[in-house]
Amino acid sequence: MSTLGISDGAAAWALDLEHALTTRSADALLGLFAEQSDLRDNGALTWDFRQFHGRDAVVSMLLSVLDEIQPTGFSVSSAWPEPQVVGEGDDAMVEAFFDFDTKSGRAVALINATPDETSAYGFAVRAMYTRLEELKDVRAPDRHPRGNGFTPSYRGQTFGEHDRRRRDWAEGSPEVLIVGGGQAGLVAAAHLAKVGVDALIIDKNERVGDNWRLRYDSLCLHNTVEMNAFPFLSYPPHYPEFLPKDVMGDWLETYARYLNLNVWNSAEFLGAKYADEDGLWAATVQRSDGSERVLHPQHIILATGGIGGRPSVPTLPGLSSFRGQVIHSSAYTKAADFDVRKAVVVGTATSAHDIALDLYENGVEVTMVQRGPVVVNQVETANLVYAEHLDPTIPTDLVDLRDGMTQVRPIREAGLRQYHSFAKSLDSDLLKGLEGAGMRIGDGFDGQGWPDLFQRTGGGFYLNKGASDVIIAGGIKILPFDRVVEFAEAGADLDDGTTLDADIVILATGYQNRQVEVADQFGAEVAERVGEIARWDEEGEWSAMWGQTGQRGLWINGGAILQIRPATRLMALLVKADLDGRIPESFRRRPKSASDSGLTSKNAPQASR
Structure with missing residues (x-):
């Protein structure tokens, strides 16, 4: 004892x-x-x-x-x-x-x-x-470096000239090319700069932050400002609890400028090929003027989304005969852009609810077509899972470290089942009301609720910020998908012989796995090596995210800001270690197509992911 x-x-x-x-x-x-x-x-x-x-x-x-x-x-x-x-x-x-x-x-x-x-x-x-x-032996950049902050390349060179030359990469290539200038790309560049790694961000949008600005107008973050803290720079105190998308867009632009991150806007990544002989990529980038540059970084970080970036468009019977508009939710901005009186929204996850509420509040008659059960919680209940993030007495670094422990698979699964059971009891009146309105309420995978669904598929849940109340009151109708026989010219023909008239059908049907993007940009062989992205792997990690992938020199970043913040710091350390030659070959992740998993070497643990 x-x-x-x-x-x-x-x-x-x-x-x-x-x-x-x-x-x-x-x-x-x-x-x-x-x-x-x-x-x-x-x-x-x-x-x-x-x-x-x-x-x-x-x-x-x-x-x-x-x-x-x-x-x-x-x-x-x-x-x-x-x-x-x-x-x-x-x-x-x-x-x-x-x-x-x-x-x-x-x-x-x-x-x-x-x-x-x-x-x-x-x-x-x-x-x-x-x-x-x-x-070890990696020194952070100097704080307030002495002098003017740059070494002239030629006599009389000004800082502006030096900075433009640096940003344009007129000579050579960056060590790391980051594809995507949203929060994942910017934070990756910031952490890489901290360990002395040159990085270039390319983004197809005209301005940093447009990945938020160009989304539907009613979008606000559904988790609090405290949970979405960025490294190296804090939000100003006047920012609201739930950040509107335009505020978040402007914040990203401010962040990039403040940290002097190198971003090429209006630049499209056309693809890359890896050369095993010299360990370099040949990455083709099209600039805003139509010219193309081939860069040769040692590493590429794909930072174009967390779960998926390409719309998933299902084949719905008869939809091609519908004479109204058909759009994916990614193309929706605001109700005023569509001159419609009746709308059908296919889907019942977050985007579907937000869009349906925006349409309803602008006088449109809305029906949501539900294809599968959905997990719903009040946003206040949902944020209880992040209680430590909301406690101002607990430093963010400590919260992030403890959160790393909560991601141990058995701890995570047991904790989420316990949380979801508690959340259901807190929101019982809400859930009864939704079921009374015809909505099928689910528990997620193995009773783990919405947090698991977020990381498992990115969809299948809604955190109520008003739409549920309208549904319960009858303002937004719910229609089970199995009642739809087929779509027709005027709308959806139902199993009782009636037609649900519509002027527009909005497909809030989610996004494809990012492996599809990898195949397009890097080729099918690389996509096979990497495997599915942002899915639970056999060990309990988010597959191919932040750590090594099956393709040497290719890294994937994304997810919620509270995930990106700690994970990207680690990714930057791994990239730096690889650049310095510190990672032994026996510790390299094997391609996903390999049959090995678990401990396959007496020298080091290896696994397929």
């Missing part, structure tokens, strides 16, 4: 972990983890985003990386909160942070453990999350 306090127990556990690794003792390592334990690593031990489930898998991984990674120096961290018990009763959990070094960097580890008086440490470790914090 332990006689140690939590802090002493954590210190003793760190010493024993260090000794077990030094002596390469599998038995000693097995004694440090509960039988049902998990480990998630972001860059520190695997140079990738990986998860390992079960004590045997955790111990095998730790032993396999000793030669190349050389983890050492484990000690209770002074930079993070002291070891403590969080929660009460059956939910009580020991939380402890540790610093450690690797051959190439410095890292942090977080453990979650259950109190256990029979353990020598006073707890049993159930999960461990390790994260690369910095690379």
